[in-house]
Amino acid sequence: MSDPGARSFSFLINPLSGGGAAPAAVVPVARIMRDAGASVEVTYSPGPRATLDIVEAAVERGDVVVSVGGDGMLSSIAGQVSTLGGTLGIVPAGRGNDFARMLGLPTDPEGLARILLEGTARPIDLLSLRTGEAEPRVVAGSVYCGVDAIAGEIVDKVRWLPRKLQYPYAAVHSLATYKPIGVHVTVDGEAHDFRAATVVVANSKYYGSGMKIAPGAEVDDGLLDVIVIEAASRRGLLQSLPTVYDGAHVDRTEVHVMRGRSVTLSGTPSAPMGGDGEPLGHLPASRDGAARVDILAGALDLLLPS
Template identity: 65%
Template sequence: MTRSFTFLVNPASGGGAAPGAVVPVARLLREAGATVDVTYSPGPHAMHDLVAAAVDRGDVVVSVGGDGMLSSLAGLVSVRGGTLGILPAGRGNDFARMLGLPDSAEAQARLLLEVPARAIDLLAVTGLGPERRLVAGSVYAGVDARAAQIVDRATWLPRSLQYPYAALRSLATYQPGRYRVAVDGIEHEYAAATVVVANSAYYGSGMQIAPPAAVEDGVLDVVVIEAAGRLALMRSLPKVYDGGHVALPEVTLLSGKRVEVRGTGRAPISVGADGEPLGQLPAFGAPEPAVVEVVPGAISVLC
């Protein structure tokens, strides 16, 4: 039976690359006999309705854009019990990198038509807003959330330089915070630059922040980079691309199924997930922490 597809496209992704990426793949799918519907730039409410309608008629919902688009769609598709396809067309494409997705239109179309779905874990985030949110790749608090904010304003740079520039800029101005991190009920306290709770090994356009992470193991990998001098952090930045930073004495790795985080600094500590802001980390005196839990096998993905 030939699959049918609903492509949801963020035309701003990748500096406007997404619309061009979808055209050859959609053409190849149609030539193979598949039904393909393409919708550009739906708003949040429309996105919910489009996903619900697509899943109800048996379509694969295909995310065309970056990690933020993918992550938001993953939650909606998971709740409806549907299947997600991914056409990476953003600046980072880190979850696609984690899944080993191909780059060429021919290989992408063949994957969408032929590859069986895999059950992939997601992250459930609470305590950062009124609603539970599902996230695909990682949740992070501290200097990397600040870097994500800088990336959004660095469109004047070539795409390959945006993330390195944002990382260096955020490190140059960062102030460490104090974090309380409880993993499966065991609490730790750190003076740190960042805390990352990862499902995927990659973030920040290819940085291998959590080398042990796997998307099908039912486990969260927690990376704490403790406070160090700005210059030392800048010098260690290249190590993050190949995962070599985990051997540094200021890096701690933890793992578990439920992570609770609070943090206090000179200013409120920003939190992000898959390139999108989530708000501010609850401070030490807050009644409830931010909570990240693994949801094993939460979504079926063509990969």
């Protein structure tokens, strides 16, 4: 590996990611990098506020900040790394790892270490979600409301299941019990109304541990992909679920695909919202107070294969 001394690294680990798998995942990667001569500091995430302080100090030192965990961990620090002008690396160690899947990152320690040591920092897009008066929330992969957000809540309650079964179980259970929402969507000011099962505003193709929900999405095209799946019978949605894994669902008549740079969402009845596996409150009912998602084009420098 060439010139490992040119970079220093601050690894931030979410110890709960992947059902506790993250700490073990980082050990071989860090060992390979240290053996190559790189400076590697490993810190367990001590909580949101303290983690942001650690990120700030790492960027000030000129370290590459490395997210060790799942999509939620990545999103929790990507915005601050971007704001501070730092560079981010990824060691995927969560349950879904959908953003790493989108980037085509390897899973073996040698491959991950090589990217961190020799990869190129390339600009990628992020999403900014604003609801009400709260500070905007930065998300890497996607923001969604409806059955997928319900599925995310279920995943957090079934950690006793094997990891490979958690998302499929949650998807089936949420579809079997969902209630349609009347959602008002604007994409770059163009308004649409749907009776929907779910709405996804995506930067990444993947969510839900491998579902190819937005097959046309790219992380560097400066656009949001908006996927609306209209409400159908529970049986019909369950039967169509397998098509989401290869992206074929977008050819179905009840699925609508739109693209733009700014999206607003509102609707009733109340439905949960989520982003990269984390709960983000509930869909606003009022159009005047609609949730707004904007693309942050080229916002984050991320280490990727050269």
